[in-house]
Amino acid sequence: MSNPKPQQLIDELDQILDRERAALMAGDLGKLEELLAKKEKVIGKLNAVTELERGALEQVQSKVSRNQQLLDSAMDGIRAVAARMAELRRIRKGLDVYDQAGRKTRYRTRGATRLEKRA
Numbered sequence: 321m322s323n324p325k326p327q328q329l330i331d332e333l334d335q336i337l338d339r340e341r342a343a344l345m346a347g348d349l350g351k352l353e354e355l356l357a358k359k360e361k362v363i364g365k366l367n368a369v370t371e372l373e374r375g376a377l378e379q380v381q382s383k384v385s386r387n388q389q390l391l392d393s394a395m396d397g398i399r400a401v402a403a404r405m406a407e408l409r410r411i412r413k414g415l416d417v418y419d420q421a422g423r424k425t426r427y428r429t430r431g432a433t434r435l436e437k438r439a
Contacts, residue, residue, distance in 0.1 A: 326369045330376055333362045337383040344390040352391075 324332075336359050343351040366372065414428040 324365070326366070326372050327376065329362055329366050329369070330380055333359065333366065333380050334383065336362060337380060337387055340387050341383070341390065344387065344394060347394075349394065 336355055340352065340355045340359070343349070343355065412429060414426045416424055416426050418424055
């Protein structure tokens with residue numbers, strides 16, 4: 321199968337997008353790199369097809385958009401975790417407070433600090 325038909329390529333892309341969605345929903349971000357390579361390869365082949373109907377791509381276009389939203393949400397979550405961890409590191413160093421005159425004072429923490437994990 322050296323020259324797959326356009327519909328075969330679209331079906332293959334559709335399956336890749338479904339696997340990508342499943343990986344995003346499961347939080348399996350490591351699997352995305354492999355799927356991205358496959359997706360780029362199929363899209364490259366589709367770009368080379370001259371006789372491609374727009375209607376045939378509508379379903380995969382909606383899946384691409386859906387997966388992009390999921391990926392954006394995953395990135396937002398990763399950024400939020402990174403910001404929270406940076407804040408926790410800053411707090412471990414000490415606490416900044418302001419007095420009535422507006423002067424900033426830092427209270428340093430003593431000894432080893434531990435993060436309490438609650439269920």
